[in-house]
Amino acid sequence: MKLKNGSEVMTVWREGSIVKMIDQRPLPFELKIVDLNNTEELWHSIKDMYTRGAGAIGVTAGFGMAQIALQNANLSPKKLIQKLEEAKEYLDTARPTAVNLMHATERTLNRGKEAAKEGGTDNIIKAVVDEADEIFEEDQRAATKMAEYGGKLIKEGWSILTHCNAGALAFSGLWGTATGPIRWAQQHGKKIFVFVDETRPRCQGARLTAWEMAQEGIDYAIIVDNANSHFIQRGKVDIVFVGSDRIAANGDVCNKIGTLGIALACNHYNVPFYVVAPRMTIDYEMDNGMDVIIEERDEEEVTCMSGMNYEKEERTKIRIAQVNANAKNIAFDVTPAEFVTGIITEFGVLEASREGLAKIKDLPPI
Numbered sequence: 001m002k003l004k005n006g007s008e009v010m011t012v013w014r015e016g017s018i019v020k021m022i023d024q025r026p027l028p029f030e031l032k033i034v035d036l037n038n039t040e041e042l043w044h045s046i047k048d049m050y051t052r053g054a055g056a057i058g059v060t061a062g063f064g065m066a067q068i069a070l071q072n073a074n075l076s077p078k079k080l081i082q083k084l085e086e087a088k089e090y091l092d093t094a095r096p097t098a099v100n101l102m103h104a105t106e107r108t109l110n111r112g113k114e115a116a117k118e119g120g121t122d123n124i125i126k127a128v129v130d131e132a133d134e135i136f137e138e139d140q141r142a143a144t145k146m147a148e149y150g151g152k153l154i155k156e157g158w159s160i161l162t163h164c165n166a167g168a169l170a171f172s173g174l175w176g177t178a179t180g181p182i183r184w185a186q187q188h189g190k191k192i193f194v195f196v197d198e199t200r201p202r203c204q205g206a207r208l209t210a211w212e213m214a215q216e217g218i219d220y221a222i223i224v225d226n227a228n229s230h231f232i233q234r235g236k237v238d239i240v241f242v243g244s245d246r247i248a249a250n251g252d253v254c255n256k257i258g259t260l261g262i263a264l265a266c267n268h269y270n271v272p273f274y275v276v277a278p279r280m281t282i283d284y285e286m287d288n289g290m291d292v293i294i295e296e297r298d299e300e301e302v303t304c305m306s307g308m309n310y311e312k313e314e315r316t317k318i319r320i321a322q323v324n325a326n327a328k329n330i331a332f333d334v335t336p337a338e339f340v341t342g343i344i345t346e347f348g349v350l351e352a353s354r355e356g357l358a359k360i361k362d363l364p365p366i
């Protein structure tokens with residue numbers, strides 16, 4: 001992503017067998033880069049949300065497979081494929097909802113298996129690494145296209161609402177998905193304003209999206225999640241862009257908890273509600289959104305909050321509910337396709353329906 005000082009930093013990248021990424025947990029207070037040296041560290045980086053967001057999780061998982069291949073050059077082809085199969089099984093358990101993770105481990109494993117038919121260990125390593133790098137590059141190319149398709153829908157003077165962080169931090173390049181059209185509109189001289197949902201419990205909106213907006217000088221305000229339907233009702237929101245973690249074959253959209261309520265309010269008050277996501281996020285094997293496994297996270301994310309102690313200038317965690325309070329921490333919800341105005345992909349804006357999504361299923365990658 002682009003920083004205020006004009007420099008650029010990637011969310012995740014690979015240097016040989018080392019995977020490097022922004023540790024998103026201390027943002028926006030500290031921009032920290034971490035090295036992941038082995039599969040356990042990589043698994044934890046996804047599970048514990050050093051990195052998060054469907055695209056970034058997928059790219060990280062692909063690099064994880066490349067890392068395994070590069071670190072096991074001494075194995076026979078058969079043993080290396082076994083090792084990659086085990087790694088896929090392990091990495092897929094890090095988080096259950098974003099399908100980009102499983103798609104990336106599957107693509108790299110399958111490419112390795114294909115290569116094994118024709119050659120030895122070196123051949124497999126090259127194939128797996130190439131596929132992981134291709135996922136990384138595809139993610140960026142897709143985001144550039146989506147930014148333009150979505151950006152053209154934004155009119156001069158419009159206010160946009162977005163939820164969670166489907167920004168550059170959630171992908172590997174400069175655009176992100178839901179924030180891509182916003183950036184594109186700003187770069188094309190349109191005057192815009194962004195309502196940034198805080199997105200409890202982990203506050204990806206307040207911590208990450210607001211930080212991204214500030215880096216690029218985009219006019220924004222953080223609102224608490226409970227306020228979004230108010231602004232939609234009062235005509236303050238002209239269009240909504242959200243990302244997705246998994247889109248079912250019928251067009252149902254799984255995204256960060258709170259998305260469903262926004263879509264319902266938009267439907268009632270006639271505000272366009274767009275989902276911005278690459279084909280990699282579509283799960284053609286899943287018939288409808290009610291089958292998505294919704295991640296349930298630690299109760300403490302609800303009963304406590306983390307942030308900066310402004311007197312001591314240090315990061316801190318505080319309890320906001322009584323000791324031992326019970327909580328339910330559901331990380332995602334599913335918006336039925338009928339409430340989605342359109343799905344913006346790298347191939348264009350699609351109808352959120354089985355027929356709409358089928359149109360791009362077999363197209364070659366852009």
Ligand code: MRU
Pocket residue numbers: 052053054055163164165166167170177204242243244245255256257331
């Ligand atoms: O739990 P997270 O932060 O990994 O959730 C993913 C998200 O950021 C959102 O659901 C996003 O809108 C879709 S992923 C780009």
